[in-house]
Structures are given as structure tokens and as C-alpha cells.
Amino acid sequence: MTVTATASGSFAIGGDMEVTRLGFGAMRITGDGIWGPPKDPVAARAVLRRLRSLEVDFIDTADSYGPFVSEDLIAEVLRPYDGIKVATKAGLTRSGPSAWAPVGRPEYLRQSCEMSLRRLGVETLDLWQLHRIDAKVPREEQFGVMRDLQDEGKVRHLGLSEVDVEEIEAAGQFFHVTTVQNLFNMAERKSQDVLEHCEANGIGFIPWFPLAAGRLAEPGGSVADIAQAHGATTGQVALAWLLERSPVTLPIPGTGSVEHLEENVAAAGLELTDDELERLDRAVPAA
Numbered sequence: 211m212t213v214t215a216t217a218s219g220s221f222a223i224g225g226d227m228e229v230t231r232l233g234f235g236a237m238r239i240t241g242d243g244i245w246g247p248p249k250d251p252v253a254a255r256a257v258l259r260r261l262r263s264l265e266v267d268f269i270d271t272a273d274s275y276g277p278f279v280s281e282d283l284i285a286e287v288l289r290p291y292d293g294i295k296v297a298t299k300a301g302l303t304r305s306g307p308s309a310w311a312p313v314g315r316p317e318y319l320r321q322s323c324e325m326s327l328r329r330l331g332v333e334t335l336d337l338w339q340l341h342r343i344d345a346k347v348p349r350e351e352q353f354g355v356m357r358d359l360q361d362e363g364k365v366r367h368l369g370l371s372e373v374d375v376e377e378i379e380a381a382g383q384f385f386h387v388t389t390v391q392n393l394f395n396m397a398e399r400k401s402q403d404v405l406e407h408c409e410a411n412g413i414g415f416i417p418w419f420p421l422a423a424g425r426l427a428e429p430g431g432s433v434a435d436i437a438q439a440h441g442a443t444t445g446q447v448a449l450a451w452l453l454e455r456s457p458v459t460l461p462i463p464g465t466g467s468v469e470h471l472e473e474n475v476a477a478a479g480l481e482l483t484d485d486e487l488e489r490l491d492r493a494v495p496a497a
Contacts, residue, residue: 244308
């Protein structure tokens with residue numbers, strides 16, 4: 211029997227928007243350097259179509275992926291969304307492959323929201339996240355326009371990306387922070403305090419780059435050993451660990467391959483023993 215994302219359980223973003231905890235990150239359905247169209251557009255569309263049958267109902271994207279390519283493909287293949295929730299982000303501009311620059315001017319963020327609404331073909335964005343806080347613009351101005359757009363009904367829920375606890379609390383003075391998206395995986399755990407804050411406050415924690423395990427995935431490493439014991443891949447162990455780490459974690463592994471997508475979703479059915487989880491928690495992360 212095929213394992214689907216429902217095996218990962220569910221989480222209610224903002225208390226009222228229930229999604230499968232194992233979602234899909236739509237960054238990799240673009241070109242090299244997250245720039246331009248995918249090398250294999252047929253495969254990219256096939257990945258998006260496969261999400262429904264695998265019962266993945268949470269997609270994370272951004273206007274900067276492509277830019278615009280990811281949102282356009284999602285709308286082309288999946289609209290009308292029929293229960294699939296699409297989260298997107300704004301606040302990073304692109305000048306070429308692998309080049310990213312934060313821009314948090316309120317008028318730019320407002321335009322970005324309006325354009326995501328148009329590209330995704332919706333009247334309200336399910337979840338709109340500030341991709342980065344722009345240090346050149348008072349953060350209160352950035353948080354303020356996010357609140358205004360929510361008040362206007364253009365976004366349902368609001369989230370942040372790459373922030374610390376103090377920044378989450380500062381944003382909370384303007385709106386209900388429902389998700390936080392930070393770099394977090396087996397090899398990179400610097401945001402553990404942010405994860406703990408999110409768990410304590412019912413905030414969804416979206417760990418990006420979730421498949422990484424560093425040297426732990428090399429032969430003889432704890433991840434590799436556990437993967438071999440289960441007949442699984444190291445990536446599946448990394449995802450299973452994240453799902454067990456906290457009930458608020460929402461991993462969003464991305465890929466441009468249907469086979470890899472199926473492999474990632476199968477991690478929802480991987481049950482790690484208490485001893486294995488303890489071993490992984492004790493492991494010293496290595497990049």
C-alpha cells in the first residue's frame with residue numbers, strides 16, 4: 211500500500227487551517243539557481259499533479275522562485291485547488307541565478323502580495339510569509355503592511371522566515387504569527403530555541419532544507435545506520451526525525467522528480483524507535 215502524507219498527521223495553521231504535516235516545497239520546480247523555468251517542465255508538472263494522489267495538501271512557494279515560475283506552474287496545474295493550501299512568500303528580489311536581496315518597503319510588499327494573488331488566481335492567500343526582514347527598512351513598517359493586507363482580506367494567515375524569538379514577539383504586536391520558516395535539519399539545529407517557542411505558542415514551524423544530515427548520513431553515521439536498519443534512505447530518516455521532533459514541525463521537502471517525491475512522502479510512514487530517536491538527538495550535528 212502506498213504511504214500518503216496523511217500518515218504524517220495534521221496541524222491547524224492559525225488554529226483553523228488544517229494541513230498535512232508533511233508538505234511540499236515548490237522551489238525545485240524552477241531552473242538552476244532557482245532561476246527561470248525548469249529544465250524538464252513535463253516532470254515539474256507531473257510532480258505537482260502527483261501531490262493530490264499522495265494526499266499532500268500543503269505547498270510552500272515564493273514569488274522569488276523563478277522568479278514567478280513556481281507560482282505560475284502551481285496555478286496552471288492545480289487550480290482550482292480543492293483543499294490544497296498554498297503558502298507563498300514575499301520580500302526577496304532576484305537579479306540572477308542564486309542571487310537574493312531583501313526588499314521590505316511597504317509599497318513593494320503590497321505589490322508582491324497583489325501579484326501573488328493574480329498569479330495564483332485567488333482572492334485570498336492561504337498563508338503569506340515575509341521571506342526576510344529587510345534591515346534597511348524599519349521592521350514595524352514591514353509588519354504593519356502585513357497586518358493591513360490581512361485586515362483587507364487579501365491574506366488569511368501570516369508568517370515569518372529566518373527570524374529569532376525576539377523578532378517573532380515583535381511581529382506579534384502587529385499580527386498573529388501563525389508560522390515560522392527557518393533553516394533546521396539534522397545537521398543544522400541553531401533554531402532549536404525558535405522551535406521550542408513555536409511549540410509553546412502553537413505556531414507552525416516549517417524547517418527548510420529538511421533533508422540535510424551532513425556527516426551523520428555518511429557510512430557509519432547514525433543516520434546511515436538507522437536508514438539501513440529500516441531499509442530506508444537517509445533522507446527519509448531525516449524527515450521522520452523532524453516529524454518526531456515536535457508536533458508543530460511541518461517539513462516541506464522539494465523535488466523536481468515524481469520518484470523522489472514518492473520517496474519523501476513515504477517517510478511519513480517510517481516509525482523510529484525511542485532508542486533511535488535518542489541516538490539521533492545525541493548526535494553532534496556536522497555540516
